[in-house]
Amino acid sequence: MALPQVAIVGRPNVGKSTLFNRLLRQRRAVVEAVPGTTRDRLYGVVEWNGLRFGLFDTGGLLTEEEIARSSERELVEAIRAQAELAIQEADVVIFVVDAATGSTAGDWEVAEFLRRSAKPVVLVANKVDSPAQELQALQFYEFGLGDPIPISAFHGRGIADLLDAIAALLPSRESERAPIAAEAPKIAIVGRPNVGKSALLNAILGQPRQIVSPIPGTTRDAVDTEVVWKGQPIVLIDTAGIRRPGRIERGIERYSVLRAERALERADVAILVIDASEPFTHQDQAVAGKVLDAKKGIVIAVNKWDLFEHMEGAREAFEEDARSFLDFVSWAPLVFVSALTGKNVEQVVDLALIVVAERSRRIPTAELNEFLREAVAHHPPPTKPGKWVKFYYVTQPAVHPPTFVFFCNRPELVHFSYRRYLENRLRARYGFLGTPIELVFRERKRSAPAWERES
DSSP: OOOOOEEEOSSSSSHHHHHHHHHHTTTOOOOOSSSSSSOOOOOEEEEETTEEEEEEEOOOOOOHHHHHHOOHHHHHHHHHHHHHHHHHSSSSEEEEEEEOOOOOOHHHHHHHHHHHHOOOOOEEEOOOOOOGGGGGGGGGGOOOSSSOOOOTTTTTTTTHHHHHHHHHOOOOOOOOOOOOOOTOOOOEOOOOSOOOOOOOHHHHHHHHOOOOSSTTTTOSEEEEEHHHHHTTEEEEOOOOOOHHHHHOOHHHHHHHHHHHHHHHHHHHHEEEEEEEEEEEOOOHHHHHHOOOOOOOEEEEEEOOOGGGGSSHHHHHHHHHHHHHGGGTTTOEEEEOOHHHHTTTTHHHHHHHHHHHHHHHHOHHHHHHHHHHHHHHHHHHOBBTBBBBBOEEEEEEEEEETOOOEEEEEEEOOOOOOHHHHHHHHHHHOOOOTTTEEEEEEOOOOSSOHHHHHHH
16 A cells, blocks of 8 residues: 555444544444444545555454354355455554443453554544543553544544544555546446445455445445546445335435446446346336436446356347347447356456447547538438528537537427437447447527638
8 A cells, every 4th residue: 555554353343434524524434333334444534644554444343252143154255355454554553432321341352353453543532522531441451452532423523633633653654656646537337236346346356345245235335436447546336226216215325326326426426336137127127227317437246156157148138138128228248258157357447448438539620510510411300391400610619528519490390310320420430448428409590600601
């Protein structure tokens, strides 16, 4: 990592995610009074008195006994593994305990693990909401991890003292690489629950960055991962599964879906993951529709193709079905991948970056007017007696997505089928792979089209 790294750890429901949000000064982590809300490692950058450091939020650490009793043992073991990996990568560890509850067997087990790790530890007694409660923090001296710092992550009490303590322990080192630029392409991995989004991210990164479980809804937060891909800085955003509105439960899932939708808003391109082992669903259509509504680029990744690649004709049949089912994004590239074996995973990212470039394409106005002249000559707009459309010129005022404004005498008479014709002609000539394009028709009274006046 380029920046010094800090990890927040502790048992479940002691306020780690509330502290994470407080230090970042934004609501990045889902916060609920339900143990186990945070599962994956969340990451952000904190600035304090000119110092910058990376900050990891982690899932709650359960004791070995609690893991053995859990009905979701595989999931809680994966959460623990992610937290332990964050500790290994950290320069400083924030150990959060609950001053209102007091020390527990879980706290003792975490404390013992941190002593063995030999990492610098800042012991934080959270939920000290008033000066009168500060004495409650003294009980944690028994851990032998230094002075406990009383704070209230919810109210912001003691946060400056905590940041000063962190700053005193952080190593002073020059950045090993330039930070990811703010304009780096952002690629969101989206889809309905349990189609393999986190598995695909892990396959791209070549390491278990996200928890993968057959339990739908394992990912709850939109998690950003900054990487350099073939010399190009990019940001990969894993998201929670998006359900149709009527299927979204209240509470944690509702906030997870909202964060997934917000992640889509700030992305440039979405990789829509579809499960090849299951029939197409209306949820797949709904997620693709959200990408289209957000006017983002899209790459369709058909996951789990390792189950079918040996079947003759399966690829052609599946692609035909996919194009029919998702006909409203027929311009999106489709690639068959396996997050399990890694097949074609690299191609998915390469295609996403091609789509990013396509979203930025600008066509000179003179070239566009030549295109319009040819398109109209090849297929004039439909007319009725006394109702006709004459096009004057076209220009491209914007990108992200590419937007084209057609000036004509009566824009209200331009039929949707003719709009589709012009879009198809634009794509046939210029490509615009994987990106929606906007066609706008405006009224402008002119004596003749531009190409006629020039002649």
